[in-house]
Amino acid sequence: MGVFHRGVRNAFRNTVRSASVIFILALSICMALIMFMSLKTVQTKIDSVKSSIGNIVTVSPAGIRGFEGGGQLLTSENVKTVSEINNVTKVVSVLNDRVNNGTDTNLQSAIEAGNFGNRQGNRQFRTNDSSNTAINNSITQRTFTPPIQIVATSDLSNTASLNVAQFEITSGTLFDVNTSDNVALVGKDLATKNSLNVDSTFQAYSKDIKVVGIYDTGNAFTNSSLVVPLVTLQNLSDQSGLISEMVVQTSSIDSVGSVANDIKTALGNSADVVSQQDNSNSAIAPLQNIKTISLYGLIGSLVAGSIIILLTIVMIVRERRQEIGVLKAIGASNALVITQFSVESLVLTLTSSVLGILLGIVLSNPILNVLVNNSTSSTTPSGPGGGGGREFARLGAGIINGSTNSIRNLHNVIGIDIILYGLLAAIAIALIGSAIPSYMIAKVRPAEVLRSE
């Protein structure tokens, strides 16, 4: 019989004690495993929420939202200032404009005005003619034609700057973003409406514009728009060196908040800065609570497990002091006796870990649900921050509502990696639990076997 066989047999020498130790240790390992799984699940969720928000900060001229409000556009100097801020990896300049059929362009919008468009159009008409209320009151309903949106960007690959989720060229090619040529990419609906193909031309700003490509964004509004080079639009619209939006990309999701603050400091009151950091924090707050509880729970369970096995082995060593003396007297080395007791400790913890893993599989999701319910009820996420662009405000609200609901649907997934971690934790607990007893064993002198006679 080898030292391992003896260690295994010794582990079950006192059946009642071994069963009690295994059960208590199994509970501790089960808790450690559940806390570890919860930690992992919550961290994955946090990463998912953060990545869904993205590492983008949007800078708009102060007081301007799309084509509403009023104020001064941003300048190329502003772009340079923002580019030099720490953790800013890219700044994409955007200029938006719109042209009306008849006065500015020969193109017809692919979007029907409908009730909404007509109501908005007539409201604007009345507002513009408010100096003469008599005339204003006598106006009959007019047919409104929606204007055609034009977007110019310094980076066509940056879909955020185009305010779209996808941007696919269906025919033709992209233009060089640095060109000042009068070229354009046309949305597929606008192209169809106006019978435009690649190499066709249309009129805008009293100039001939050549179509170099047709695109599809999967979105009716942007498929009825134009995309032109930034310099071209600045020249055509007499807004040289000006932009209506900066899309700032940061080095990481975690630096979004600090970059947004630095931009606010650098540009002062001349710009409105919108990041999703605040929304992200609100969405993540309950998850952070669960993460903290799980982390402390994990540490506590591992410490408790180590103490349980430590005290058990210390008790066993004290009980078998004479036996250790006998083993040493008949030729066993310290290393051999320590190995035997370590095997005993390992058998107890591995048996406990198997039981703990099984308990963990059964109890992990109910316990995670309790953690989630407690955390989400004590943390109420705030609404979307004021001052943001409409698109982002909508996005922020979606993230918060979606995240809070999906937090309640968190599920621990028990994979082979979790089981391996459980077994590794058991081995770690066994080794920690054997450290002090090993020292005690090494200190037992073989002469004690005679002293105890």
Add this chain to the structure above:
Amino acid sequence: MLSVKNLCKEFKSGEHKVLAVNNLNMEVPDGIFASIIGRSGSGKSTLLSMLGALDKPTSGEIIVDNTDIAKMGDRKLIKYRRDKIGFVFQSYNLVPNLTAIENVMLPMEFAGMNKNAQESRASKLLKSVGLTEDKYLRRPKRLSGGEQQRVAIARALANKPKLILADEPTGNLDSSTGSIIIKLLKNLAKSEGTTIIAVTHDIGIANQAEKTFTLKDGKLTN
């Protein structure tokens, strides 16, 4: 030949020092049955523990096979105890959750012998000490005191030691079983060529020894 020269062992008791073995000299020829007698506290067990390398002397020499074990390092002492010494204790000190045969195999396992050889020699030894085969697989608590001491003697002989040290080997046995055990030890000393040194209070046992050392206050009186 076991030779002890100027052996001293000092213990600290609070602030006082106690000389348990005091400048002791003795020689024990190979293959004899010798006894050490003396009252409690005379230093018998201390002497035995030093002869068996269970404890280190404060000063002096213990020469076994021309080697001074008092000067050996810990690793060599483990090997010495394993290969040269066999112990028989008053309360047998068998490992309780091992069977009789497993207890006898234990020192052979420590010496690195293969399992078949261990089993074969353990069976032979148990037979030679008179344990019936049906008790080989019994654990110590299912054996009588005499049977446990037989197993302990078989275990002491496992690695064919030069020296068997017996500490009150009959102390927990009735007189008839005790005399059987002493007879067994004497016969083994003859047949295996092993030197046996037994510590005892029992004058009857001491009288059966070929050489007797009497200890008083850590010194030999004869």
